[in-house]
Amino acid sequence: MLKLLFADRIENWPAYEPALKSALAEMGIAAEILLPPADPGAIDYIVYSPRGPVQDFTAYTRTKAVLNLWAGVERVVGNPTLTQPLCRMVDEGLERGMVEWVTGHVLRAHLDIDFFLAHQDGVWRQAGHVPPLARDRSVVVLGLGALGGACATTLASLGFAVTGWSRTPKTLAGVTCLSGPEGLRAALGRAQILVTVLPNTPETTDLLNRETLALMPRGAVILNPGRGTLIDDAALLAALDTGRIAHATLDVFRVEPLPPDHPYWAHPKVTVTPHIAAETRPASAARVIAENIRRFEAGETPLHLVDRARGY
Template sequence: MSVLIVSPERDPENWVKALRNRHPGMNIYVYPEPHDQEEVEFVVSWNHPRGLFKNYPNVKVIASMGAGVDHILSDEALPEGVKVTKVIDDTLTEDMGDFVLSQVMNHIRGLHHYVKSQKRKEWDKFQYKRPQDTKVGIMGLGVLGNAVAEKLHKNFFKVYGWSRTRKDSDNITNYHGKDQLEEFLSNSEILVCLLPLTEDTENILNADLFDMLPEGAYVINVARGQHLVEHDLMEMIDNGHLSGASLDVFREEPLPDEHPFWEHDKINITPHIASVTKPESVVPQIAENYDRMMENEPLLNVVEKDKGY
């Protein structure tokens, strides 16, 4: 029985080292090195080639290297009986909270504005807002969304949350379902997207949604690039309805050189670094699921495929 690591966009060396430190006798292959596909029962993966797993007749578990699983579930050739797991990690959660807080603070204090003013050698003061006077809406109240909401609450922001189904989260005003989306958006001077990527949420950040935000609202996307209709965002910024956006995720990564986001004065770009998985932090839970699979015990953090998260 073998473990396969599939990570075309990531250096697998630290993952192999961390797994072998946890399980010295574990037989590990790194795709695409030669290996016996029938031996593989457990896969650790990030952005695998589409259709790859149909070649593994005995695979039982596919473990995402991160919190997101859309890169696995979007594969139409995914074996039907395989279980998919995600990572839930305190370090990832804390990092996401810190990142979103920094982006929100940068916006209300105008720090991005001053970076651009400095390049133009302009002594141009910005009328800032205080956290107590700022309403922030969080779309998606999973582990990361709740952590971000709590971080913002502790820093005195007025926090609102929206999810597909009802969630009772402490210290925030909760909304759920399509019927309550418009009221939630009307209270979101800053909108943070932390939704899972599903058929229902793809392209959800579009002109119709932006139109329900208050004039001058600001958008932060730290979920997936496929949530955003890019043309709609630029149009709503250019016509003045939105004041700008901070984007950490994109439909194509790295963002192509010719993409108009690079040159847009009111769009701030970071290269998908809001919350980065560290192998030494998450391998223990992946290794535990390996042990659980071997003992036919229930797995941790199993994804509900029909929901997409």
């Protein structure tokens, strides 16, 4: 019988216990799920969270893989004690959550809903506030992996003129796909609404800075459900103050929880959401974990295996 270690915060165990046991049973996998502390030498797989109690993997000599509960792996991929294969979480629930958050906030910006909410004062302001059709609104998605690609194709299906950018060339139906440094400049130049769904890597740190923000159309809107390190905070605040950027809706930050005295909280052109765009759902995540264990045991290629060199 396989032995799994659930290495997330203990308060999450009641939600994950039935989901994991059900998913493993459906796959026909005989496994015992243990909680820390447990004998490291007996563990076959670690169900891992960066917030959990396991940060030193040295003693887990029998462990075949570390299965991350988060889509992001930046907090663990550089851990020198991690020699086991690492798989990140990409599941249907997480993907749909990201798509729904992005779609909702793109529509909010596209329809200028905040303006009307701020002017419930009895004055009829139709002139100048009829939005263009979606086909006349340029939306740019930075990052065309599983999450970014799903967002881009969903927005395209609603009729938006969608451009996607990625480090390496991609092809998506209904989406104009660009890549490389020149492609990034071209994408930013047309980004009336910009959605960032990139991983946290050395190449993406401060990707949106004073120079790149200046490439965007004046009055553009930024949505960041990707990683807080993608944005130079000081540069974004300056761009908001000058009107270069009209509004920013931010779900992720360099420090989380966002400190109470951070300028984003009080800025009139910033909406803060508390890292909720792509939360892992136990039921769907458990199915991905069970499928990966099945694949490892069968000698098949695992899902979402992390490339250590690329950082995701």
